[in-house]
Amino acid sequence: MNATKYAPADLLRSALAADPARPLVTFYDDATGERVELSVATFANWVAKTANYLQGDLAAGPGDRLALLLPAHWQTAVWLLACSSVGVVAEVGGDPAAADLVVSGPDSLEAARACPGERVALALRPMGGRFPQPPAGFADYAVEVPGQGDRFAPFVPVDPGAVALAVGGEELTGTAIGERALADAAAAGMPEAPRVLSGLPYDTWQGLSYGLYAPLATGGSVVLCPRPELMDADGAAAREAAEKITFRAPLPLS
Template sequence: MTPSTSPLGRLLDGVVSRVLDAPLAVMPPDALSHTDTGTGTGTTGPANTTGTGAVDGLAALLARRLRADPARPLLTFYDDATGERTELSATTVDNWVAKTANLLVDTLGIGPGDTIRIVLPPHWQTAVILLAAWSSGACVSIGRPEPATDTPPVAIFIRENDLDTPLATGDEADVVALSLRPMGGRLLRPAPGALDFAAEILAHGDRFTPPGPPANQRALVRMASYYARAWGLAERDRVLTTAGYETPEGLLAGLLSPLAAGASLVVCRNLDDALLERRITTERVTAVCGPMPSTPTGIRRLSVPSR
């Protein structure tokens, strides 16, 4: 991919494009040299308390969470426009990530260093695709493309509703469409030239052996751990997020740092503001990020400092 204009930003080249340049720039210079030994307690020690040994990549971070507590919910998803509630344990997330990584490698021919563009809203399937892309060693471009700087993707993941827009084009890129309907339903209409994620995923196994992560993925893991420590995240935390993954808050507070801390997520799409306080109570939420009308008393707001 095209190198970042920021010297610090180059630390994440080959992992994720642009989104994290600002929060990376305000980190202490020695933060990325920190080795997560997995022996801390959340606020004062290393972010993760669920294992031992350094973690080099995102696949190992997920594996550590799986070993620690496979049955505990890792991701709970709400879509208030459809009434959907989907809860996934660490085991279920791991199975979906493995199936998706096998799809990337076996069907799409994705290899380490290839770029995948993901233009999807906050959703449990979006989180799965992100983790699967990093597990396969791919680079991720999140959100709408910037043709002047973005490396042409090998594959593009988009919503079914975007199939007729310029988002579905790339330099001979494979297009994978998602309905984002409840229960991971198939596309509602034929999509010539595109793959239906829900149909394609069925043929793939739920075990995947990741290649060694690119060196810069270690920087991403350490960045996630740094912010988990800064926010005081621990295993008991449940983070409610409405933020898109194309934002620093969505990517760090809404996915990577809770994973590094062994915490769990409540991902809300089309949030009904009137339901917010009840949902926080019902889901035992301890922290929030992303757009919402207010932050209830006693709930931490996780925000990423700007440059």
């Protein structure tokens, strides 16, 4: 890939220009049997809608801090790129009480209530389904986002040198995310345009790099299997073959 800018939103634009139809994020939930595959174009559309919601309805802007209380999931990947598009700092596993707004999964709603700002909840149900009953005090992402615009333009230009991500006690700028992801891919020996299988959680830089940023930066794709304990060795091998995996993140899937 010949992208000269390394901030995640720029990497996504480059991927969209290069080949919008290729897969980018594939997600498995072996507890429910769910499999979701998003092409670059579909993923970018979700990012645009989420960024419009973040910037418009939630009134978030550059420098605001968003506590992201979500597991490794395709919708989490969408939120990470949406934050980058708007200039909001995504604090993975951040303290809701100290954040400007919070995005929570169904298992962290009580902790998320400590946020004094806007609160958004994701049911993380198959096909991006909504909550049967919206949790009190939260907007339901699945209700609010589908009607948002399919194109996004920030009200304020995003500085790629500003902090964009906080994870594991470390803060990275937008540019540093892409540069470090490329370095990780090279150090790990990822092939060109890799098809990466990752069972790593999203609560560390390594998990985010293998599970999103490195595949994005190298023109590849990722298959997220965030519950590796549910798969035996034969199942893992079958999935690798079916998904045409060319690189496996360093975590046993059995």
